[in-house]
Amino acid sequence: xxxxxxxxxxxxxxxxxxxxxxxxxxxxxxxxxxxxxxxxxxxxxxxxxxxxxxxxxxxxxxxxxxxxxxxxxxxxxxxxxxxxxxxxxxxxxxxxxxxxxxxxxxxxxxxxxxxxxxxxxxxxxxxxxxxxxxxxxxxxxxxxxxxxxxxxxxxxxxxxxxxxxxxxxxxxxxxxxxxxxxxxxxxxxxxxxxxxxxxxxxxxxxxxxxxxxxxxxxxxxxxxxxxxxxxxxxxxxxxxxxxxxxxxxxxxxxxxxxxxxxxxxxxxxxxxxxxxxxxxxxxxxxxxxxxxxxxxxxxxxxxxxxxxxxxxxxxxxxxxxxxxxxxxxxxxxxxxxxxxxxxxxxxxxxxxxxxxxxxxxxxxxxxxxxxxxxxxxxxxxxxxxxxxxxxxxxxxxxxxxxxxxxxxxxxxxxxxxxxxxxxxxxxxxxxxxxxxxxxxxxxxxxxxxxxxxxxxxxxxxxxxxxxxxxxxxxxxxxxxxxxxxxxxxxxxxxxxxxxxxxxxxxxxxxxxxxxxxxxxxxxxxxxxx
Numbered sequence: 001x002x003x004x005x006x007x008x009x010x011x012x013x014x015x016x017x018x019x020x021x022x023x024x025x026x027x028x029x030x031x032x033x034x035x036x037x038x039x040x041x042x043x044x045x046x047x048x049x050x051x052x053x054x055x056x057x058x059x060x061x062x063x064x065x066x067x068x069x070x071x072x073x074x075x076x077x078x079x080x081x082x083x084x085x086x087x088x089x090x091x092x093x094x095x096x097x098x099x100x101x102x103x104x105x106x107x108x109x110x111x112x113x114x115x116x117x118x119x120x121x122x123x124x125x126x127x128x129x130x131x132x133x134x135x136x137x138x139x140x141x142x143x144x145x146x147x148x149x150x151x152x153x154x155x156x157x158x159x160x161x162x163x164x165x166x167x168x169x170x171x172x173x174x175x176x177x178x179x180x181x182x183x184x185x186x187x188x189x190x191x192x193x194x195x196x197x198x199x200x201x202x203x204x205x206x207x208x209x210x211x212x213x214x215x216x217x218x219x220x221x222x223x224x225x226x227x228x229x230x231x232x233x234x235x236x237x238x239x240x241x242x243x244x245x246x247x248x249x250x251x252x253x254x255x256x257x258x259x260x261x262x263x264x265x266x267x268x269x270x271x272x273x274x275x276x277x278x279x280x281x282x283x284x285x286x287x288x289x290x291x292x293x294x295x296x297x298x299x300x301x302x303x304x305x306x307x308x309x310x311x312x313x314x315x316x317x318x319x320x321x322x323x324x325x326x327x328x329x330x331x332x333x334x335x336x337x338x339x340x341x342x343x344x345x346x347x348x349x350x351x352x353x354x355x356x357x358x359x360x361x362x363x364x365x366x367x368x369x370x371x372x373x374x375x376x377x378x379x380x381x382x383x384x385x386x387x388x389x390x391x392x393x394x395x396x397x398x399x400x401x402x403x404x405x406x407x408x409x410x411x412x413x414x415x416x417x418x419x420x421x422x423x424x425x426x427x428x429x430x431x432x433x434x435x436x437x438x439x440x441x442x443x444x445x446x447x448x449x450x451x452x453x454x455x456x457x458x459x460x461x462x463x464x465x466x467x468x469x470x471x472x473x474x475x476x477x478x479x480x481x482x483x484x485x486x487x488x489x490x491x492x493x494x495x496x497x498x499x500x501x502x503x504x505x506x507x508x509x510x511x512x513x514x515x516x517x518x519x520x521x522x523x524x525x526x527x528x529x
Contacts, residue, residue: 014032018030030093044086045086050085071124074128099145103212108239118209121202122265138205140209142155180216206254244279246282422486433467433493441493446489447486470488471488475519479523506529
């Protein structure tokens with residue numbers, strides 16, 4: 001048992017307003033930060049941990065690493081340190097439910113929604129892996145959802161920075177995690193642990209989101225250890241025959257016993273899950289589940305009555321670089337969800353061109369949870385946008401279908417063009433389309449200073465007749481910056497109706513998506529076709 005110290009109502013500049021949760025690595029409180037005049041989630045570690053100099057050093061190093069993660073799906077850390085002999089982490093407070101609570105309340109999720117949640121988590125994990133940070137405790141309760149299904153990955157409290165001197169951020173050096181989702185290589189000593197351990201756990205989460213059940217619903221640690229080491233990955237279609245058969249292959253590859261047989265990144269897993277929704281074959285051939293159980297270290301199951309000894313992750317560079325994958329959007333369980341939703345998912349989830357999804361910093365460990373169902377009308381597939389600091393509980397945006405007209409003619413007033421602020425000096429001058437509720441098809445965006453000309457030129461060359469704009473100072477329905485950097489976007493249109501824009505998007509294909517030009521639509525909203 002940890003010594004949590006005496007109950008307090010004040011902690012440095014914080015007023016503690018209520019206990020949100022307690023776990024092996026700390027208590028999480030709802031707190032008011034008097035200095036910043038904001039409500040936060042405040043994680044307090046057990047008092048005894050502040051007396052271990054080695055632990056304090058690792059805590060600061062790993063908290064810093066988590067705080068540097070610049071991904072919208074990692075819960076932001078405001079600050080961390082030590083006050084009055086207690087280590088703390090100050091994080092954004094997210095109101096809502098976590099994925100475990102959502103599944104407990106609603107049961108198996110619609111496939112598009114399940115894959116959307118996993119895809120957003122994959123983006124956060126790949127961002128962590130790119131910085132050699134392995135989460136080590138990916139599970140449904142560590143995925144928080146806002147009311148619009150925007151996902152935050154939380155609780156990097158047991159994460160670990162790779163390196164030869166890496167040690168686990170725990171009080172006793174044990175392999176902390178949750179056995180229901182723990183990769184086989186973490187269950188006995190001598191194995192290398194890297195980001196592919198998180199791939200395994202994320203595949204377990206995908207299984208549970210789709211079926212409402214843990215992959216191995218057995219009782220007791222020895223039985224769980226044996227299942228992870230020896231039992232073939234379960235088939236989601238055995239519990240839900242209505243699911244696309246391709247999802248079985250995705251789960252099987254993600255839960256392969258050997259890290260070498262898994263997806264190299266979480267983004268690859270999410271991408272293949274999206275393709276499975278479309279009925280398309282996986283991008284990477286799926287490893288065959290072995291009929292014979294892999295070799296098990298003698299006595300491994302019996303030896304893990306308590307958490308097993310943790311083995312430091314492999315040195316940097318031992319697994320392929322992470323490829324970030326923006327999230328998929330949720331849909332409805334109607335007959336047409338498979339093709340329409342999955343096609344939209346591919347456009348914005350895999351490509352990363354959705355302006356509302358390409359920004360926001362983040363990091364972190366966290367507390368909080370998710371509100372569920374969106375108020376989006378039937379047929380809308382939302383593309384969640386990271387919330388502002390002031391409105392975290394209202395994260396994301398709502399996709400509302402626009403009225404479609406019979407006209408498909410892609411004609412409308414031409415955008416205003418000519419030398420203007422932000423012009424890149426290309427053969428095609430920058431344009432300034434009117435914010436008159438017309439529609440455009442975005443072909444891609446350039447968000448890297450110093451490469452705007454190169455990237456926009458590429459889009460324009462690939463799409464003769466296309467235009468480009470600078471979102472800053474343009475319509476309010478477009479995101480105006482990415483962490484302070486300008487955003488340029490190449491597009492076709494404007495079009496007089498959503499139907500006309502959708503027809504153009506179908507013609508263009510690829511990673512294009514539809515936007516409306518006005519001053520009332522939230523900048524992260526994506527329209528379905």
